[in-house]
Amino acid sequence: xxxxxxxxxxxxxxxxxxxxxxxxxxxxxxxxxxxxxxxxxxxxxxxxxxxxxxxxxxxxxxxxxxxxxxxxxxxxxxxxxxxxxxxxxxxxxxxxxxxxxxxxxxxxxxxxxxxxxxxxxxxxxxxxxxxxxxxxxxxxxxxxxxxxxxxxxxxxxxxxxxxxxxxxxxxxxxxxxxxxxxxxxxxxxxxxxxxxxxxxxxxxxxxxxxxxxxxxxxxxxxxxxxxxxxxxxxxxxxxxxxxxxxxxxxxxxxxxxxxxxxxxxxxxxxxxxxxxxxxxxxxxxxxxxxxxxxxxxxxxxxxxxxxxxxxxxxxxxxxxxxxxxxxxxxxxxxxxxxxxxxxxxxxxxxxxxxxxxxxxxxxxxxxxxxxxxxxxxxxxxxxxxxxxxxxxxxxxxxxxxxxxxxxxxxxxxxxxxxxxxxxxxxxxxxxxx
Numbered sequence: 273x274x275x276x277x278x279x280x281x282x283x284x285x286x287x288x289x290x291x292x293x294x295x296x297x298x299x300x301x302x303x304x305x306x307x308x309x310x311x312x313x314x315x316x317x318x319x320x321x322x323x324x325x326x327x328x329x330x331x332x333x334x335x336x337x338x339x340x341x342x343x344x345x346x347x348x349x350x351x352x353x354x355x356x357x358x359x360x361x362x363x364x365x366x367x368x369x370x371x372x373x374x375x376x377x378x379x380x381x382x383x384x385x386x387x388x389x390x391x392x393x394x395x396x397x398x399x400x401x402x403x404x405x406x407x408x409x410x411x412x413x414x415x416x417x418x419x420x421x422x423x424x425x426x427x428x429x430x431x432x433x434x435x436x437x438x439x440x441x442x443x444x445x446x447x448x449x450x451x452x453x454x455x456x457x458x459x460x461x462x463x464x465x466x467x468x469x470x471x472x473x474x475x476x477x478x479x480x481x482x483x484x485x486x487x488x489x490x491x492x493x494x495x496x497x498x499x500x501x502x503x504x505x506x507x508x509x510x511x512x513x514x515x516x517x518x519x520x521x522x523x524x525x526x527x528x529x530x531x532x533x534x535x536x537x538x539x540x541x542x543x544x545x546x547x548x549x550x551x552x553x554x555x556x557x558x559x560x561x562x563x564x565x566x567x568x569x570x571x572x573x574x575x576x577x578x579x580x581x582x583x584x585x586x587x588x589x590x591x592x593x594x595x596x597x598x599x600x601x602x603x604x605x606x607x608x609x610x611x612x613x614x615x616x617x618x619x620x621x622x623x624x625x626x627x628x629x630x631x632x633x634x635x636x637x638x639x640x641x642x643x644x645x646x647x648x649x650x651x652x653x654x655x656x657x658x659x660x661x662x663x664x665x666x667x668x669x670x671x672x673x674x675x676x677x678x679x680x681x682x683x684x685x686x687x688x689x690x691x692x693x694x695x696x697x698x699x700x701x702x703x704x705x
Contacts, residue, residue, distance in 0.1 A: 298591050299353035300330045303339040303576065304413070307543060311611055319598045326591030328355075335520075336362070336576065337662055343581070347372050352581045354588050355595075357412065359576040360399060361661040364483065366579055367408065368659060368704040374580040374589070376596065377407040383593035391600070391618050395570065395644035399655040400577050403484065409577035410596045411617040413608075415540035416571040416640045417464045419559060423552040425452060425533040437501065437559045440534065444513040447533035455513040456534035457523045462668040463574050464536050465502065466493050471653040472558050473497060474569040483657035487701040491658070491693045494686035497564045503682035506675050516676040519669050524548075538574060539640035542613025555636045557643050569653045571643040575614060606630075615640050659700030664693040 304312045309332050316328040333339040336359035343356040347369075358366055366373055380387035389397060389407060396414045401407050419440075421433055429450035431443040444455020458464050470477045475497055480489035508514035515532065517523025527535035528548040536558070545553055560568050578599075580592055598604065605621030608614060610630050616622045622641060625631065631638045647653075658664060671689040674680040680688070 295324065296326050296585075296587050296591050298326055298328045298355065298588055298595065300328055300355040300357075300578075300595075301333045301339055301343055301353045302330055302357040303332070303334065303336045303359070304357070305332060305335075307547075308413075308612060311608065315599065315604060315608070318604075319595055322598065323594070326594065328591075328595050340365075340662070344369070347581060347583070350583065352583060354581060354584045354592050356579050356581060357576045358409070358579050360574055360655070361658075361665060363400060363408070363577075364657045364659040364661065364700070367657075368700070372582055373408065374582050374584075375406060375408050376410045376578075376580055379580050379589060380593050380596070383590050385593045385597050387597070391620060393615065393617060393619060393622070393641070393644065395649060396573055396615065396617050398649060399573055409579040410599070412578050412599065413540065413575040413612070413614045414573045414577075414617060415538040415575045415614050416573055416644050417458075417460070417468050417536055417558060418539050418555045418639050418643065419557065420527060420535045420537065420541070420545065420553060420555050422527070422530065422533045422549075423554050425450075425530070425551065429533070431533075433554065433556050434534070434559055435557070437504070437561045440559050441504075441508060441513060443534065444508065445511075448512055452531070452533050453512060454515040454526060454532035455508070456536070457515050457517045457526050457532045458536035459518065459521050459523050460537060460574070461516075461519065461672050462665045465505070465672075466498060466668060467656060468558065468571050469498065469501060469561075471570065471572045471655075472568050473561060473565040474650055474652050475564070476652045477656050478658060481651035482655065483659075484651070484654065487659065487697075487704055489658060489697060491664075491690045491697065494683075494690040497561065499682045499686050500563070501561055502672070502675060502686065506678075506682060509676065516673070538613070539615065540575065540613045542637065543611055555639050557639060568643075568646060570646045570649055571640075572653060572655045573615075573644065610637075613637070613640070615644065658693075658697060659704060660696040664696055667692045667696070 302312055312330050316330045320327050333342045340358050340362050346352040396411045400409050425447055429446040431446040434440045434443045447455045470493060477493050478489045478491045480486040483489040505514050517526045526532045528545055600618055602620040602624045605616040605618055606624040609616040668689045671685040675682055675685040
């Protein structure tokens, strides 16, 4: 009897080991550090627990630029992951990487997984579609910039939550007069102050529908509206109504520690602000420049999507398709949205969040969704698709920093940014043909 028991145990162990060996591993490279990295790990672990055929392995590869660069290098060395997170401005570069990408809509069809594009928020999905409507990558962490404000500080200063740029200046003055070190600041300045400022006021960032309609696009954001607004912001440095705090999210502590009363940056900072701020805060829509428009158009997204890379086995792709379907479920998306401040990528996840009472308990947390869906996107407000835009953003940052430092006027800075950026667009156009 003992031998039979031992034999049965050994057989079970063998079967277990065989099953473990048969499990298909799917590498997912991402750019989510800190708390969001832990949330990514949870999503992967939760998916892995739902089945035993596939194991998604998330790997943090640094910031967005570093992750994209690592994936390109790995593909050239034939050591690429099946799935990689790429930020929105890398879309044109990914599209131009011939033979490197497995379009997600095609993947889902080939794998036999149900996929209905009408389930997804139009403002999110349209950014990542071809001109004929085919989805290239799976939206994951999409956000849009909002105006964050210190409610306690505004109340103490007798200032109202601003809805226009004139009101931003008035509120900033009252905050500083009441003892704050800084009226307002912002991060990701090209995204907030050029890309979204332009979309919000229905202004073109570039020709050819911001690059969607052709590689021969040219940047045109050196217009009077952008120049005048940036010059007005630069002038607000007098008296610390505006204080520049860095290119990405570097200026977050200036807001959360009570130094600045207002901050323009991604809705996805909700989790960080909630955990760090010791004051009552809120978020509202971007301010309107009444010298430029009578009403806002819509904002555009930032964040990233998940791209499927070519060169993997059919079995891996089946697992990727199942994972992407899991990732899009209302429960997963609602949880991700509520934890982070990224917008839910599907209508069902938005409706689930509403039915759960999330927006009632946390007023303003649907601001990003309302902004993105405010109006039907126009060619000026659908988004942008420029090659080499990662490098072009660096140029824009350099020129804007020259403005903040008083080394250039807004007109000089924007003219130089457009000229330098267009040179990179022509370089990209030549390489993509």
